[in-house]
Amino acid sequence: MAARVWIFALIIAALTTLPYLVGWAAAGDDWVFNGFTIGTEDGNAYLGKMRIGARGGWEFHLFYSPEKTDSAFGLYLPYIATGHLVGLFVNENTPELANALAIAFQVFRIFASVVLVLAIYAFVAEFIRAPQTRWLALILSTLGTGLGWLLVLTGQGKLLGTQPVEFYIPEGFSFLVIFALPHVAVARAAILFGLIFLFRSLNNQRWQEAALAGILWNLVGLMVTFYLPVIYGVLGAWGAALWVKKRQFPLQFTLLGGLAAALTAPLFLYNIWLFSANDAFARWSSQNYLPSPHPIHYLFGYGLLAVLAVAGGRWAWKKGTEKHLLLVSWVLLVPILVYLPINVQRRLLEAFFIPLVILAVVGLKLVARHTKPFKRARLVVLVALLPSMFLLWVGSIFTLTKPDFPAFHPRAETNAMDWLAKYAEADSVVMGAFDTGNYLPARTNLRPFLGHGPETLDSDDKSELVKKFYREELSPAEIQQLFSDFNIQYVMFGPLERKIKGDWNSNLALIYDQDNYQIYEVK
Numbered sequence: 001m002a003a004r005v006w007i008f009a010l011i012i013a014a015l016t017t018l019p020y021l022v023g024w025a026a027a028g029d030d031w032v033f034n035g036f037t038i039g040t041e042d043g044n045a046y047l048g049k050m051r052i053g054a055r056g057g058w059e060f061h062l063f064y065s066p067e068k069t070d071s072a073f074g075l076y077l078p079y080i081a082t083g084h085l086v087g088l089f090v091n092e093n094t095p096e097l098a099n100a101l102a103i104a105f106q107v108f109r110i111f112a113s114v115v116l117v118l119a120i121y122a123f124v125a126e127f128i129r130a131p132q133t134r135w136l137a138l139i140l141s142t143l144g145t146g147l148g149w150l151l152v153l154t155g156q157g158k159l160l161g162t163q164p165v166e167f168y169i170p171e172g173f174s175f176l177v178i179f180a181l182p183h184v185a186v187a188r189a190a191i192l193f194g195l196i197f198l199f200r201s202l203n204n205q206r207w208q209e210a211a212l213a214g215i216l217w218n219l220v221g222l223m224v225t226f227y228l229p230v231i232y233g234v235l236g237a238w239g240a241a242l243w244v245k246k247r248q249f250p251l252q253f254t255l256l257g258g259l260a261a262a263l264t265a266p267l268f269l270y271n272i273w274l275f276s277a278n279d280a281f282a283r284w285s286s287q288n289y290l291p292s293p294h295p296i297h298y299l300f301g302y303g304l305l306a307v308l309a310v311a312g313g314r315w316a317w318k319k320g321t322e323k324h325l326l327l328v329s330w331v332l333l334v335p336i337l338v339y340l341p342i343n344v345q346r347r348l349l350e351a352f353f354i355p356l357v358i359l360a361v362v363g364l365k366l367v368a369r370h371t372k373p374f375k376r377a378r379l380v381v382l383v384a385l386l387p388s389m390f391l392l393w394v395g396s397i398f399t400l401t402k403p404d405f406p407a408f409h410p411r412a413e414t415n416a417m418d419w420l421a422k423y424a425e426a427d428s429v430v431m432g433a434f435d436t437g438n439y440l441p442a443r444t445n446l447r448p449f450l451g452h453g454p455e456t457l458d459s460d461d462k463s464e465l466v467k468k469f470y471r472e473e474l475s476p477a478e479i480q481q482l483f484s485d486f487n488i489q490y491v492m493f494g495p496l497e498r499k500i501k502g503d504w505n506s507n508l509a510l511i512y513d514q515d516n517y518q519i520y521e522v523k
Contacts, residue, residue, distance in 0.1 A: 005138075009117035012142060013110045016179045019393065020106055023400035023407060031403035032414045034442060035102025037396040038180050040406040041438055043105075045452055048441030049076040050101045053083025055092045055426075055445065062280055063441050064448060064455040066429040066486040069280035074270065077222050078183050082108055095418040098443045105182070112182035112189075116174070117142055119189035120354060122196060126323060127316075127358050130365070136378055137361040141354050142174050145388035146301030152391065162293040165301040166388045171349040172301060175389045179396075187223035188351050190216045191231065194260065199323045201256045210256040214263025221267040228268045230350050233337060234330050235261055238322075241329035245320055253322060280457060285343075288454040292338045292345040304384060305360040311367055312359030327355040405496070406435055409443075412515035413494055417443045419512055420490060420519055428489045433470075433496040434463065449488055470500040483522050491520040 019037050027033040036043030048063055058080060059071035082104050090100045120141045121134075128134040148164020151157055157164070170176040170184055177184045194216035201209035221228045235257050242250035275281045292298070309331060316324040330352055337348040364381060368374035400407060413436075420430070421444035429447050430440060437451025450462045465482060468474050470493075474482065482488065493504055494517040508520035 005118065005121050006114075008138070009114040012117060012178060013113045015393070016113065017106065017110060019396040019400055022397050026401050026403055027408060028403070030411050031408040032099075032411060033102075033400075033403070033408055034406075034439065035099075035105060036180070036407060037400055038176070038392070041452060043180070044438050044442040045455060046076075046079050046105060047098065047101045049079040050083035050086065050104065051092070051097070051441065051445065053080035053085075054087035054090070054097060054101065056084075056087065058084075062284060062455055062457065063427075064437070064452040065280075065457040066447055066449050066488065067280065067457055069457075070278050072274050072278065072281070074222065074267075075225070075274075076183075078108070078186065079105075092445070093421070095414070095421075095443075098414075101442070109180070109182040109185070112185035113178040116178060116185040116189045119192040120174070123192040123354060124358060126196060126199060127327070128362065132374075132378075133361055133365050136364075136381075137357055139382070140305075140361065140385060141357045142178065143389050144353075144357065144385040145173050145175060147304060147384060147388075148297075148300050149387040149391055151300060152388075160294045160296065162297055164388065165293060165297050165346075167392065169346050169349060171347050171351075173353050175392065179392070183223045184350075187220045187227055190219040190223070191227070191351050192354065194220070194231075195323075195326070198257060198260055201260075202253060202322045205252065205256075207256060207259060210259045211263060214260040217260060217264045218267050221264055221271065224350075225271045226344055226347060227350055228264055228271075230337075230348055231264070232261060233333060233348075234326075237329040237333040238326045241325040242322060245317070245325055283457050284454055287457075287459065288343060290344045290346050298335075298338070302356065304381070305356050308361075308363040308367070308381075309356055309359035310363060312361070312363030315362055315366060316359060327359055330355045331359060406438070409439055410495070410515075412517055413439075414443060416492065416494065416512060416514065416517040416519060417446075420444065420492075421446060423511070424490060429487050430490045430492060431466070431469065431488050432492040432494075433466065433500060436492055436494065436496050446490075449486060467500055470497055470504055472501065472504065489522050491522065493518045493520070 020035065023033040023035070023037065034040060034044060035047070045064065049060065052060065052063070059073045060075040060080065061071035062069050083101065086097070086100050086104045090097045121138050124134055124137045124141065128137055145166035146164065148166045151159055151164050165172050166176070170181050174188075177188060194213040197209045197213040197216065201207065201213065217228065217231055220231065239250055239253055239257065242253055275285050313328050313331070316327045334349060334352045338345050340348070364377055365374055368377045417440060424446060426445040427447050429449055430437070431449045432440070434450055437448025440446055440448045440451060450456050450459065450466050453459050456462055469479065469482065491506070491508060493506070497504070506520055509523050510518060511521045512519035
């Protein structure tokens with residue numbers, strides 16, 4: 001692989017690291033930066049999963065819920081394993097562990113982003129030979145987004161109650177993945193490298209490469225459990241396209257692609273069993289509601305590329321090789337997938353942006369034909385599809401120059417949490433506002449009553465209980481029952497809780513009172 005591709009990958013890694021460095025620099029003495037600029041709720045959850053590993057564990061459990069539930073091996077393994085590495089150097093009971101985990105997350109993210117850029121380039125190179133066209137595809141596949149920035153600039157950033165897709169659906173593009181989600185980056189790279197090995201297998205009629213594809217796709221399943229069905233769907237659509245094009249059953253593809261898929265079946269079946277046999281995980285999964293937005297948002301996100309991809313699709317269909325038919329079938333499949341009646345619709349966009357970009361870039365080249373028109377058209381496309389990425393990046397930098405919730409936490413809050421972590425037994429349940437509970441497992445070995453949408457069981461009901469508790473709308477008997485049912489041992493009261501109720505009178509035992517933060521113990 002050319003040295004300039006490595007340089008490009010490292011430049012992207014450096015640029016996406018800059019906002020985080022700004023955050024750490026801006027924190028000063030009065031604030032603590034949690035290490036995230038977007039998706040802080042899930043970011044703190046990743047640190048909590050890393051903390052499991054730092055404490056010596058390998059099995060994931062729902063630490064954002066007060067109920068004692070069964071744990072399981074294999075879920076969030078990349079973060080738990082990273083936590084084990086950190087635990088070799090930092091004691092699990094020291095406050096410094098939180099910052100060490102945040103730094104380790106960034107190291108993981110940098111590594112994953114470089115791997116993903118290399119994987120995208122290798123996949124693009126399977127279809128495009130001309131260097132300029134290939135680089136255009138690489139730039140768009142890594143940094144390109146949609147036309148959602150037009151909605152933002154025209155004051156329609158919340159059109160139909162939803163922000164543009166490139167600002168919140170990482171599966172739909174690559175920049176958000178590179179910027180914030182290393183496990184998704186590794187999963188996407190494994191999908192693409194697995195497909196490349198399957199191309200080799202189909203070309204050479206060797207089962208070994210198909211087996212390597214299956215091994216890589218097991219890595220996908222370990223990174224993100226529900227990406228395996230995406231692979232199965234793509235393989236099915238691909239096989240159907242081959243059958244239609246060749247006018248005969250694709251036996252070779254079925255055998256080799258089937259081998260790759262079959263090697264992932266044990267992991268897939270294990271995950272199905274896990275989320276059906278474990279009641280807590282089943283309830284967690286049902287709360288993970290990620291619907292697709294209104295089609296108009298997908299139109300803004302992918303419309304320009306889709307128009308260009310029409311000519312590219314004709315080119316790929318005319319080529320008629322196994323790998324070219326993959327591009328067409330994948331792109332045509334996704335509009336169906338994202339509106340299937342399941343709760344994680346938008347997650348099924350995973351990686352489809354790459355084949356769409358390839359077809360669009362080829363289509364642009366075919367339409368422009370000559371060198372000068374292509375250069376002008378290329379500039380227009382870049383100007384149209386890069387601004388959203390720029391807005392995300394620059395917006396993150398400006399946001400992190402001014403410490404505030406949720407990316408930052410007051411030093412007084414972390415001091416209170418650190419004190420409680422020393423005073424209380426590990427896994428003690430703590431009552432607090434949602435954002436307090438969200439950061440608590442990233443900072444300590446304690447469990448919040450409420451702190452994460454999907455990972456707190458019955459989070460909507462618990463959210464109402466928290467509001468009623470701090471607003472003193474519960475009777476003494478109801479409070480006692482609440483403490484008893486969920487084994488709540490400590491109650492925090494700080495600025496976040498004061499947003500629920502300005503003044504709160506408690507007859508609990510006050511055990512900590514510093515800098516506008518109080519902690520009460522349930523006797």
